[in-house]
Amino acid sequence: MQFAHLADTHMGYRQYGLTERENDFFEVFDQAIEEIIRERPDFVIHSGDLFEYSRPPTRALLTAQKGILKLKEANIPIYAIAGNHDVVMRKNALPPQILYKDFGLKLISPNQPFYTVGDVFIGGAPYASKYHAKQLVERLQTIEKSSLDYGKRILVLHQGIDRYIPYEYEIKIGDVPQNFNYCAFGHIHERVVDDFGEGKLAYPGSTEIWRSNEVEGYRKNGKGFYLVDISGDMPEIENIDLKLPREFIKETIRYSELQDELNRIKEYTNSLQRKPILMVTVEGGNFNRSEVYETLNQSLSETCLAVRSNYRPTAIKEDENPFEKGKEALDIKKMIEHNLKDFNSEKVTELGTGLLKELSDGDFKAAETIAHNFYEDLYDH
Template sequence: MQFAHLADTHMGYRQYGLSERENDFFEVFDQAIEEIVGERPDFAIHSGDLFEYSRPPTRALLTAQKGILRLKEEKIPIYAIAGNHDVVMRKNALPPQILFKDFGLKLISPRNPYYLEGDVFIGGAPYTSKYHSKQLVERLEGIEKSSVDFDKRILVLHQGIDRYIPYEYELKIGDVPQSFNYCAFGHIHERVVDDFGEGKLAYPGSTEIWRSNEVEGYRKNGKGFYLVDISGDVPEIENIDLKLPREFVKETIKYSHLQDELSRINQYISNLPRKPILMVTVEGGNFSRSEVYETLNQALSDSCLALRSNYRPTTVEDEKNPFEDGKEALDIKKMIEHNLKDFNNQQVNELATGLLRELSDGDLKTAEDMVRNFYEELYDH
């Protein structure tokens, strides 16, 4: 028996405020659906963050509906959970996935913690914040008890695990039940496959590049979903790669060769089928950041969809080893946590560092959602 495992499609995300990037996420989702249909699995699992926002734009809803109906026409059931982006984390909130119940999507939720697909047990829970991990662990214990009479058991979660993201996790690896044949996880955007308990624990990663720090992982491992065969004693997992609509081009160039490097970059991106996202770091030499910024924009802005620039000029301080005197390099996250220590509140610390991360990445909408979720959760308890 085979199934498709995908997650983190984040439809409705208008990266860098660009409608073209929003369209890219839709295009990749459509491609994923067609690849699933072509593989003819017995069913599909989506492990959360189907959408970028809890109130998705109309086109995101229509794209999801079209894809789910396509699977229904091909008699491929789809099971899903809500991720942290899908819901406002407050009591009794409903994720947008509930809209597709009549189109064939089976939503795994506290009300319906598991389903049976033939003789396969598929159970799980929606995203739960770190502050309610105790309730999640109790819920997992109940799901595990419900699964004991079945030979094939799949656990579906959308959580960060301390083994993979030690500073931003919601669940410890020791709290994940080990009796399942396959743990179908979402939330981490890089592909992960590990031996775990009686089977495998896997993250298929996001289907598109959601943040620029995913570029290296994409080049190494691709983006897409998994095709999982659970017929044998141990699941067999195959990468199904998707072709992303446009390239993310990352370049580090020397200021002393600026013009030659800009010509080379322009030559490369002029041969691409679509305008790329271009990230350029200029390093070495003493230069004016504003002047180099203007030079980059004049040379490259017309040939790329978005230009993100960074600068590392050579200064007296740069030439010294920052660890020579035993002092640690500047850590903004630690500085924030230190200055917020009087609050004695880990939630406030995580809100502040999370806002730093999102605002540094230019993602104002996600930052707004974080603040709203923080206060709605605060006043709901």
């Protein structure tokens, strides 16, 4: 028996405010659906973050509907959970995936924690914040007990685990039940496959480059989904790669060679069918950042969809350092932890450092989620 496992399609995301990037996410989703139908698996699992927002734009809703209908016409059922981006921050609210109940999507939720296909058990839970980890662990124990009488067992979750993201996890690896043949996770955007318990634990990663720090992982492991065969004693997992609509280019150039490097980059980007996203770091020398910014954009705006720039001028020599020798450089995270210690609350500290990270990355949705979860948990108690 085979199934396709994908996650983190984030439809509706207008990266850098660009309509072209929003279209790229739609295009990759359509491509994933076509590839799945070509592979003819028995079913599909989507492990959360189908959409970028809990109230998706109309085109995102229609694109999802079109893809799910294609699967239904091909007699390929799809099982899905809500990720942190899909979750509506209101008690008893329903995620947007519920709209496709009549189109063949089977939503795994607290009210319907598992489904069965013959001797195959498919169970799981929607995203739970770190503040609700205890309730999630209790729910997983119940799901584990329900799965014991089935020959093949699949767990579906959208969570960060301490093994893979030590400072941003919601649950610990020891909280994940070990009796499942395949743990189909979402949330981490890099591909991960590990031996775990009686089978495998896997993240298929995002289907598009959602943040610039995913570029290296994409170059190394690709983007797409998994085709999983659970017929044998141990699952066999095949990478199905998707072709991304445009390139993400990362360059580091010396200020002293700025014009020559810009000419080289322009020549390459001009040869591409679609304008790429360029992330460029200018280093070395003493230069005016605003002038370099203007030069970059004037030179490359015609051949690049977006130019994201970073600057590393010549470092200050140690004897010119305005801070006292022997002292650590300013660490904003440590400063926040220090200033919040008087609250005598680990949750308050997590709130402060969590907001710092997400706001620094420009992820206002994630920051809103962290704040909402904190106050919801506060009032629950």
